[in-house]
Amino acid sequence: MTSSYGLTRLVLTDFRNYGSAQLTCDVRPVILTGPNGAGKTNILEAISFLSPGRGLRRAKLSEVTRNNEESKKPEKEQNSSLSWAWGIASTLSTPQGSWDIGTGLEIQEGKERRIVKIGGEILKSQTLLRDYVHVLWVTPQMDRLFQEGAATRRRFLDRLVYGLDSMHVTRVTRYEHYMRERSRLLKYGGADRHWFDALEARMSAEGVAISAARRQFIDHLLQAKAWTLGTFPQAELALAGQIESWLGAYSALETEEKFREVLKASRQQDRESGGVACGPHRSDFTVTYREKNRAAAFCSTGEQKALLISIVFAAARLQNLQGAGVPLMLLDEIVAHFDERRRAALFEEILSLKMQAWMTGTDIGLFTSFNNKVQYFRVENAMVHEKSVLIKM
Ligand SMILES: Nc1ncnc2c1ncn2[C@@H]1O[C@H](COP(=O)(O)OP(=O)(O)OP(=O)(O)O)[C@@H](O)[C@H]1O
Ligand SMILES: [Mg+2]
Incomplete structure (x- = not known):
C-alpha cells in the first residue's frame, strides 16, 4: 500500500544544470541514480524549494539560475521588464486532494523576487x-x-x-525581522524610547514562544519513545540557552518579562556589538549519542550521519503519530554510508511510514532490497529518464 501524500509531477526550468526537465511519478519512494555531476542533488534541492526557506544548499536565489550560454533568453524577452530566472512547477498529491505548487525567481526591473504560487494564485509570503x-x-x-x-x-x-x-515558521520569521529592525534602529537612530519598548515587547513574546515550541518538541520526541530504528543509535537531545533556563524555572509570562528587561538594559551594548546579547537566536541544540554518552561532535562521521537519520525519522514518526502526516524526505547519498542491516531498517521504516522519500546514489545496487516498492529514475546529463528496472534478487 502506498501513501497518498507525495509529489506526482516536477518540472524544472533553467534550474541549476537543467534547461527544462520534467518528471512524473506516483507517491511511492523515488530512487535517483546516475553519475557524478548528472543533476541528482539538484532535483532534491528543487523539491526543498517547495518549502519555506533557501533550500537544502541555502543558496542565494540567483546562484540557482542556470548558468549556461545556451539558456540566455531571446533578445525580446531580455528587454521586457518582467522575466523568470528559474522556476519549479509541481503537483502534490495529499489525502485532501492535489495541489499545483510552483515557485521561482522573478526579475522585474532589475529586482529579484521569489514567487510562490498555489493553484495559480500568488501567495503573499513564502x-x-x-x-x-x-x-x-x-x-x-x-x-x-x-x-x-x-x-x-x-x-x-x-x-x-x-x-x-x-506556526513556528511565522514565529521565527517575525522574530528575525524584529531583531534586524532593532539593530537597524540602534545603529542609525530615528526611534524614541517607546518605539524600542514596543519592538522589544514583540521580540520577547515571539522569542519566548520560539524557545517554548522547541522545548515542547524535544519533550514530545523523547517521550514518544519514537526512537528505535533498527540498529541506528538513540540520541539524547537538549536545548541550552538563557531563555530555556528561564523557562525551566519561571512561567512563560515571567520569562517574557525577564527577556524584555535584558533587551532594554543591553541597548547600549547591542549598539556597539551590532548584535543582540540574549534570545533564542543564541541557544544551542545539543545532541548526545546516548549509548556511548558521547557528544555528537566527538562521534565518527558515520555515527553522526546515523544520529541525524535517527533524529529526522523520529520526528517524522512523531508527526505521523500526532496526525500531522509524514514529510517528504530527501536523502542525498545517505544509503551508501550504512551497512546492510541499517539500510534494511531504513527502507522498512520508509515503507511502513508510507513516506515519499527521494533517495540518490551512484549505484542502483544499494537499493535492491526495495525491489518494486519504489520507482527508479536515471539522471544523466541533466536529463531524467524513467527506469523500469527488474532487479534480480
Ligand atoms: N547554476 C548552475 N547552472 C548550471 N549548472 C550548475 C549550476 N549549479 C550547479 N550546476 C551543475 O550541476 C551539475 C549537477 O550537480 P548535482 O549536484 O545535482 O550533481 P549530482 O548528480 O548530485 O552529482 P554527485 O553524484 O557528484 O553528487 C554539476 O555539474 C554542477 O556544477
Ligand atoms: Mg549529489
Whole structure:
C-alpha cells in the first residue's frame, strides 16, 4: 500500500544544470541514480524549494539560475521588464486532494523576487507554503552539522519543529525581522524610547514562544519513545540557552518579562556589538549519542550521519503519530554510508511510514532490497529518464 501524500509531477526550468526537465511519478519512494555531476542533488534541492526557506544548499536565489550560454533568453524577452530566472512547477498529491505548487525567481526591473504560487494564485509570503508542504532532508553537507556553529543546528531543529507546529515558521520569521529592525534602529537612530519598548515587547513574546515550541518538541520526541530504528543509535537531545533556563524555572509570562528587561538594559551594548546579547537566536541544540554518552561532535562521521537519520525519522514518526502526516524526505547519498542491516531498517521504516522519500546514489545496487516498492529514475546529463528496472534478487 502506498501513501497518498507525495509529489506526482516536477518540472524544472533553467534550474541549476537543467534547461527544462520534467518528471512524473506516483507517491511511492523515488530512487535517483546516475553519475557524478548528472543533476541528482539538484532535483532534491528543487523539491526543498517547495518549502519555506533557501533550500537544502541555502543558496542565494540567483546562484540557482542556470548558468549556461545556451539558456540566455531571446533578445525580446531580455528587454521586457518582467522575466523568470528559474522556476519549479509541481503537483502534490495529499489525502485532501492535489495541489499545483510552483515557485521561482522573478526579475522585474532589475529586482529579484521569489514567487510562490498555489493553484495559480500568488501567495503573499513564502512562509504560507508551510500549510501545504513539509520537507526534511539529510545531505552530505550536513556532515558538519555538529561541528559548525549553533545557528546551523538551530535551523535544523526549527525545520523539525515546523512539522508539528506550522506556526513556528511565522514565529521565527517575525522574530528575525524584529531583531534586524532593532539593530537597524540602534545603529542609525530615528526611534524614541517607546518605539524600542514596543519592538522589544514583540521580540520577547515571539522569542519566548520560539524557545517554548522547541522545548515542547524535544519533550514530545523523547517521550514518544519514537526512537528505535533498527540498529541506528538513540540520541539524547537538549536545548541550552538563557531563555530555556528561564523557562525551566519561571512561567512563560515571567520569562517574557525577564527577556524584555535584558533587551532594554543591553541597548547600549547591542549598539556597539551590532548584535543582540540574549534570545533564542543564541541557544544551542545539543545532541548526545546516548549509548556511548558521547557528544555528537566527538562521534565518527558515520555515527553522526546515523544520529541525524535517527533524529529526522523520529520526528517524522512523531508527526505521523500526532496526525500531522509524514514529510517528504530527501536523502542525498545517505544509503551508501550504512551497512546492510541499517539500510534494511531504513527502507522498512520508509515503507511502513508510507513516506515519499527521494533517495540518490551512484549505484542502483544499494537499493535492491526495495525491489518494486519504489520507482527508479536515471539522471544523466541533466536529463531524467524513467527506469523500469527488474532487479534480480
Ligand atoms: N547554476 C548552475 N547552472 C548550471 N549548472 C550548475 C549550476 N549549479 C550547479 N550546476 C551543475 O550541476 C551539475 C549537477 O550537480 P548535482 O549536484 O545535482 O550533481 P549530482 O548528480 O548530485 O552529482 P554527485 O553524484 O557528484 O553528487 C554539476 O555539474 C554542477 O556544477
Ligand atoms: Mg549529489
